[in-house]
Amino acid sequence: MTDIFFPKSCERWGLFEISCPGFSDRNPFADYNIQAVFKHKNGSVKVDGFYDGDGIYKVRFMPSFTGEYSFDISGNFSNKSYSGNFTAEAASENNHGPVRVTNTYHFAYEDGSLYYPVGTTCYVWELQSGELQKKTLETLSKGYFNKIRFCLFPKHYDYNLTEPRSYPYEGKPMDSSVLTKENFLKYNGAGREAGNEWDFTRFNSEHFQHIDKCIASLCSLGIEADLIVMHPYDRWGFSNMKEEEDDHYWKYVIARYAAYRNVWWSLANEYDLMPQKKLSDWERYASIICEKDPYSHLRSIHNCRPFYDYTRPWITHCCIQRQDIYKCAELTAEYRQRYGKPIVLDEIAYEGNIQHGWGNISGKEMVRRFWEAACRGGYAGHGETFFHPKDILWWSHGGELHGESPQRLAFLQRILKDTPAAGLAPFDGGWDTVAAKADEVFDRGVYYIYYFSFMRPSFRVFHFDENTKYQVEVIDTWEMTIENRGIHSGTFKVELPGKEYMAIRIRKQEK
């Protein structure tokens, strides 16, 4: 390639990519740089590019507007300077832009259409065999989930002792044949002394190019990619790099992935299990994102035990792992009040049967926790950890789902999509009911859900306005049925089957 390459048009919120030839001597990842400024009548945006191997530098950009854009490329990557222009077309049908916070506690795409997260976790699905990745995407295409959390670095942990398909850096890993189910923990945070040999200044482009494709595949399925940029479960030393190596990594990741509209930034999984990182480190990474991500993708950080301070201004929403075995989703309203941000409970234990207590709840309990969170105005997250003869667990590896919850979570999402507001809010519907209403600044009192969790009332009596007509439905959250119980006014009784996991929905009948 002797000149830059870029398309003449791109859809709004699509990925616009410019490929530029440049120097490949020395260390192009570290010694050369590339930037671009994109201009539109509404303003200009500066973005960093990155070296993608084979003498090619890339600049990626996500146009926020339709219309004409021009760009100017600079940097020491080349002696030449480049510029060009392109047209941003209207977004295609299933492209709603990146997800934003709306109405304080909820989410909407940038085009205003609402987004109700029903996320799952497959920590390193993209680093498995090609066949398994294909199966994961097939499973995801069934539409149970609209967000997936996964790591950019490989994962070392119980059930995660094999080699990943590729590594993020040039070099070679420690010999994993020494690992057993009994001794793996002692290799956590291992580095050079264990036999790892990495050049932390040289990225393995192929590793990250592969993740490009995975993010794009998810995007085409309408699934948000909640990228876990750092995590503690590591035998290679990626969790133990120096400050400048970390910063180099963060800038590369942002330059590479920020232009994908479906990206969310999760600074870490279980940040508090990385004692090698200080609070000032996390705040520094956050400041790099805030500076370098021109699109302000959603940003959060996930705990094991103590929560990060979710009031920090850079945090757009809470990513919470439960702190108590018995109560978590039940605390959603308290978390809303404490943090004033969307509450995403992305680890509330996984459906499964493995030996670890975080990975062996029933599908019924999983679905119950989702409804508890939803009716309190927040969002829970799914994961699955069934014992498997080949150690293929959805939670880390993807593949097939074996549990009973996913279809029920899709059903919950259908219910959420009926909300005549940006989401649900908790309200006091009696001490023994989880009551939700449309989450509006001005409560129009038109939409209520009463969820009974593990309680099994045979009926409930409601006291509503005598002069308004209300549509009453009985929802079986497990059997996924919605039963029309007719139009009522004033005081009325709703019969229930005396089963667990029932809900009553009451809506004002529009004239």
Added chain:
Amino acid sequence: MTDIFFPKSCERWGLFEISCPGFSDRNPFADYNIQAVFKHKNGSVKVDGFYDGDGIYKVRFMPSFTGEYSFDISGNFSNKSYSGNFTAEAASENNHGPVRVTNTYHFAYEDGSLYYPVGTTCYVWELQSGELQKKTLETLSKGYFNKIRFCLFPKHYDYNLTEPRSYPYEGKPMDSSVLTKENFLKYNGAGREAGNEWDFTRFNSEHFQHIDKCIASLCSLGIEADLIVMHPYDRWGFSNMKEEEDDHYWKYVIARYAAYRNVWWSLANEYDLMPQKKLSDWERYASIICEKDPYSHLRSIHNCRPFYDYTRPWITHCCIQRQDIYKCAELTAEYRQRYGKPIVLDEIAYEGNIQHGWGNISGKEMVRRFWEAACRGGYAGHGETFFHPKDILWWSHGGELHGESPQRLAFLQRILKDTPAAGLAPFDGGWDTVAAKADEVFDRGVYYIYYFSFMRPSFRVFHFDENTKYQVEVIDTWEMTIENRGIHSGTFKVELPGKEYMAIRIRKQEK
């Protein structure tokens, strides 16, 4: 009767009763009194008697020792003075004496045999029709429970609108035909203005004589009678008497029932729903019991929302109603630490399907709560509230049981009886296990139960002493099976079925 009547012998901890003729003019309940002093070589005990109608005064006494007793009767009930003697024989086979606190957190009968409470609640079973009472006793004779909570006053509440079989005072009740399921709450605490006409100085002896028989029937079934002496659910004004009327009632109740070895004193059900009673009233009633009950039966008081101060010295054990819908039995260890007394969680929601959230959990959830409490060194309480065409709910009326939990609670009691100590104590068996050991001052490390609650591990690995042999059993707390898994030492793996409600028991094998 022209002279006193009493038997020549009585078994130890049996009910010894003396009937004495006396004045029946004026108001014998209020204007005359009777006392007796019982002497034994080990010491003397003074007790109050009571007027039992038809010119007969009674003195009841429970001998704590075997051997010769003499007594002297005094009081203004008669111009005569009486005395006599009798022999206290050895206790019969199923008579172990009153229940006491042992080993700080547990219970034992006075003869030293251990008592693991598995209680139920039938608030006014004894005030139902004779036929229904007979059915209740038949049900109780199946041995699911060894304690029952019930009220001396009739109960007014939802599903409790009919008339009791008798009233505690002479007079007449309000017209209950005005009551409906909708308006009953407005009659709570009603008095004379609602049409009630009672003479609070004159007890209805027949009412209390009937309860005598009920306590005795329970005693013969080996069931403790946890007497709820006051409660707020009242349309007759019994919860709203004056100070001197309350004290008169308390003294009568103690004189009448204290000599039954199976009596426990529960000052109130939901004391905090009786705003008409001040803290000083409860403390005064407690001081009356402490003064007048010579046998120091167990004493406690039950809450609706705020706990009573269970550190009060007169309180022998905590009677706790859960404060949180999701967590209660799970807090047992904290309660033990806070109060340093036995923890009895006598209201943790009832198995059933009625509309009230306190009365519609599943049998599985009920049994789970019992195990959570037991493995944390405390005791839960049962109740049942299934919707019934004739409004006969075990919780208030007794009758038949319809739930799935009772047989599983009996199974738990069998497990508890195997404990090689006075009871279980919680210990740290890992964050995701409810682990119990024998509750001993000197931990001999010989008996462990690991309970997995709603978690479903497929196996667990244990690390024990290499040089000791341990008997391993897998307990299915729901299916009520105990599976022998052989003898193990050192590190060993126990396979589990990946189901909810499983436990593993590990015991040192005796040589």
